[in-house]
Structure formats: C-alpha cells, structure tokens
Amino acid sequence: MPFKDPQRKRAYEREFQREWHARRKREFFVGMVCEQCGAEEDLELCHPTGGRLRDLTGGINPWSLSKEKFEDLLTVTAIYCAACKRRKVWLQHDWEGLRKAGVVE
Numbered sequence: 001m002p003f004k005d006p007q008r009k010r011a012y013e014r015e016f017q018r019e020w021h022a023r024r025k026r027e028f029f030v031g032m033v034c035e036q037c038g039a040e041e042d043l044e045l046c047h048p049t050g051g052r053l054r055d056l057t058g059g060i061n062p063w064s065l066s067k068e069k070f071e072d073l074l075t076v077t078a079i080y081c082a083a084c085k086r087r088k089v090w091l092q093h094d095w096e097g098l099r100k101a102g103v104v105e
C-alpha cells in the first residue's frame with residue numbers, strides 16, 4: 001500500500017510489527033505452562049537472573065529475533081507466568097545493596 005505521508009507509513013509499519021510480535025508470542029506459548037506453578041496463561045519469557053531480556057539480545061525485541069537466535073535465547077530463559085515472574089524479580093532484587101545505598105530501610 002503506497003503511503004504519501006512518511007509519518008503514516010511509519011505508524012503503519014510500527015503497528016504491523018507490533019501485531020506480528022504479538023502473534024508470534026501467542027503462537028509460541030501455545031501448549032506451554034509456567035515452570036513454577038503450571039499456569040497456562042499470561043506466560044512470559046524470563047531472564048535467568050531477573051534482568052531485561054533485551055540485555056541478552058543486544059537490545060533487540062526477542063520476538064524479532066531470527067529462529068536461530070531465538071532458539072539460542074531459549075536455552076537460557078525460563079517460562080513463567082506473569083505472577084511468578086513478578087515474584088521472581090521481587091525475590092532477586094538486591095535488597096541488601098539497596099539498603100546499603102539508603103534506598104530502602
């Protein structure tokens with residue numbers, strides 16, 4: 001579809017990519033369960049130590065990776081539901097470091 005307005009073209013492409021990522025994500029998690037609690041919904045890929053997935057992919061959205069790179073990523077990530085991911089990130093928080101830095105009591 002030819003766009004006269006480059007801004008509209010960019011907006012369209014962004015939207016297209018967002019949809020594409022969402023579909024890839026949905027299809028990937030079909031038949032999978034949370035490694036912690038066995039939930040089948042709200043599944044997410046998790047960084048092994050609670051960091052950001054993009055730190056493992058050189059800043060690339062994991063759902064944009066090529067099949068090979070995505071499979072590499074899967075060898076280090078866990079699959080958690082949203083609730084378990086929150087709990088994991090919470091537990092892995094550097095509470096001692098934050099306390100020393102005076103951020104928390």
Ligand SMILES: [Zn+2]
Binds near residue numbers: 038039082085
């Ligand atoms: Zn879970």
